[in-house]
Amino acid sequence: MDNYVVKVLQAVFITHDVKRFVVEKPEGYHFIPGQATEVSINLPEWKDELRPFTFTCLRDENHLEFIIKIYNDHKGVTAMLGRVNKGDELIIRDVWGAIQYKKPGIFIAGGAGITPFIAIFRDLYQKDQLKGNRLIYSNKTSEDVILAEELQKMLGDDFINIFTRENVTGFMGKRIDRKYLIENIADFGQHFYICGPSTFVKSISNLLIELGATADEVVFEK
Structure with missing residues (x-):
């Protein structure tokens, strides 16, 4: 599995407990709408804590976007993501996922x-x-x-x-x-x-x- 370190370009709350992350898009990185990847935070104690998140951007955009619900009561990865801001780094992996559009x-x-x-x-x-x-x-x-x-x-x-x-x-x-x-x-x-x-x-x-x-x-x- 390939790892890609990407810088956070934007990190803002869009509801009381949901946060939007815009991150760099690695060269040659492609996904099909509905697919996801494993994400972790690029800090020594968090980089091996992988969680699945779905891409929410258009695939031809020059960045990647994730919209993530933050669970502060769990004291886990999403709670830590709630503290991640512009300039911090995430690690993303290969693309996967079974949810793909077939027909209306x-x-x-x-x-x-x-x-x-x-x-x-x-x-x-x-x-x-x-x-x-x-x-x-x-x-x-x-x-x-x-x-x-x-x-x-x-x-x-x-x-x-x-x-x-x-x-x-x-x-x-x-x-x-x-x-x-x-x-x-x-x-x-x-x-x-x-x-x-x-x-x-x-x-x-x-x-x-x-x-x-x-x-x-x-x-x-x-």
Whole structure:
């Protein structure tokens, strides 16, 4: 596995606990929208602490971007990333990942699970090929939504927010369960893209297959 030391060009919080990192892009480094890499902090005590993060930038840009949820209560890698600033260094590795766009369908994301979809949506939007896709995005509260304005601009009425811990006028205050899927999806023969906590992905994948989706049409990180 190749290692690339990259300098942080920008590091800013975009929600109360989500931070955007723009870093140098190694020469000849390529990825497909939806893919990820292993990242660590270039400090002696942290450089071997690898964590997977998804690229959120367009692949033809001259930098790389990661949008990362910071868990300060864990006292681990993301908490340390919360203290990383412009001029510091990260280490990235080879590209990997199974979440790749195949054809129009429904994207279902939980929390920071939106990140693989950001690069996919940006790529399709740039090509004017986003029509026919829909995003169902579940978060605890409205304050947890990542890139809400950009997603709304790109997807319009096909951007659906669901909040599990608050009832906000104009939005769904519920969970994505069997009843919700039946009431809101007419065609289970289309493609589905799922990303979020492992229990979220497993539960929704199983429900979709029970309701008629085939395993080949349900795309998630295995």
